[in-house]
Amino acid sequence: IKKIGVMTSGGDSPGMNAAIRAVVRTCSYHEIECIGIYHGYQGMISGDFIDLNARSVKGIINKGGTFLKSARSKEFMTKEGRQKAYNNLKAANIDALVTIGGDGTFTGAIVFNKEFGFPVIGIPGTIDNDIAGTSHTLGYDTALNTVVDAIDKIRDTASSHDRLFFIEVMGRDAGHIALNAGVGAGAEEILIPEENLGLERLLESLNRSKQSGKASSIVIVAEGDKSGKNVFELKDYVEKNMPEYDVRVSVLGHLQRGGSPSCFDRVLASRMGVKAVETLLDGKSNYMVGLLNDQITLTPLEQAIKGQSKIDKELIRVSDIMSV
Numbered sequence: 001i002k003k004i005g006v007m008t009s010g011g012d013s014p015g016m017n018a019a020i021r022a023v024v025r026t027c028s029y030h031e032i033e034c035i036g037i038y039h040g041y042q043g044m045i046s047g048d049f050i051d052l053n054a055r056s057v058k059g060i061i062n063k064g065g066t067f068l069k070s071a072r073s074k075e076f077m078t079k080e081g082r083q084k085a086y087n088n089l090k091a092a093n094i095d096a097l098v099t100i101g102g103d104g105t106f107t108g109a110i111v112f113n114k115e116f117g118f119p120v121i122g123i124p125g126t127i128d129n130d131i132a133g134t135s136h137t138l139g140y141d142t143a144l145n146t147v148v149d150a151i152d153k154i155r156d157t158a159s160s161h162d163r164l165f166f167i168e169v170m171g172r173d174a175g176h177i178a179l180n181a182g183v184g185a186g187a188e189e190i191l192i193p194e195e196n197l198g199l200e201r202l203l204e205s206l207n208r209s210k211q212s213g214k215a216s217s218i219v220i221v222a223e224g225d226k227s228g229k230n231v232f233e234l235k236d237y238v239e240k241n242m243p244e245y246d247v248r249v250s251v252l253g254h255l256q257r258g259g260s261p262s263c264f265d266r267v268l269a270s271r272m273g274v275k276a277v278e279t280l281l282d283g284k285s286n287y288m289v290g291l292l293n294d295q296i297t298l299t300p301l302e303q304a305i306k307g308q309s310k311i312d313k314e315l316i317r318v319s320d321i322m323s324v
């Protein structure tokens with residue numbers, strides 16, 4: 001392997017720049033070339049490439065987002081799109097790929113590898129933490145800190161006005177952000193996609209809170225929560241059933257995806273970038289680099305996307321006990 005391509009794809013996450021930097025510098029260290037691919041798979045199809053060297057990635061370890069840009073490419077889902085991408089990689093003499101992203105990114109990488117035998121290694125980059133084979137995806141730790149900070153601020157105003165707040169956090173299919181940030185910020189209830197506790201239980205819990213003397217409350221709702229109601233409908237439902245509550249809604253949205261990566265994410269990105277390049281140089285392909293028990297590990301890409309949700313049941317119990 002003489003030349004490696006690196007790209008970011010899907011929803012961006014803090015730490016992606018740090019991971020690109022690590023890939024580029026590991027290539028320099030091993031005296032091989034590195035090419036950046038703009039806009040994920042879409043840039044592979046249009047041949048939007050840039051030569052990168054150790055100095056081109058200076059000053060980015062602390063930057064949120066991804067300077068290579070990110071996209072979700074519909075064209076890459078077609079055979080013709082992937083053929084164009086392959087032709088461009090070959091024309092640029094790129095021998096292997098490091099793809100940084102989530103399950104959609106890895107699904108694309110698996111198909112591409114099957115069709116053309118092209119060597120690929122994945123680095124998990126998503127704030128959702130919904131990938132198996134790693135305890136942490138890049139950006140998750142930063143997003144948790146961002147969300148906890150936002151909830152703390154909302155709590156200030158909630159408590160000044162004796163209000164109940166429903167706060168929606170990201171997580172289309174996974175409740176990791178909701179559960180961990182909820183426990184970290186002391187939320188009364190946490191609604192996640194992995195568990196449907198039912199609306200009755202929500203009312204019971206809010207009733208208990210009121211009776212135990214709590215004047216204000218915070219309920220965290222993951223985007224993909226299965227209660228059947230979105231945050232605004234939950235507000236209406238509670239207002240109807242418990243008119244004594246003054247309810248407000250706050251949707252945190254995309255601010256959760258931005259910001260300077262935490263030290264944890266920067267270190268993780270650096271370790272993962274080194275491992276990704278060295279795995280390719282060892283002649284291996286089709287793996288995702290992950291973090292398990294603080295060791296950098298390899299998991300087959302197929303397992304990474306099909307793995308069981310790792311929602312922590314013990315933490316659900318802790319959250320229940322804390323809201324007594």
Ligand code: F6P
Nearest residue numbers: 011102126127128170171172223
């Ligand atoms: O993949 C991460 C994620 O943040 C999800 O939690 C969220 O549903 C989604 O991205 C929104 O992404 P976008 O607005 O970029 O389509």
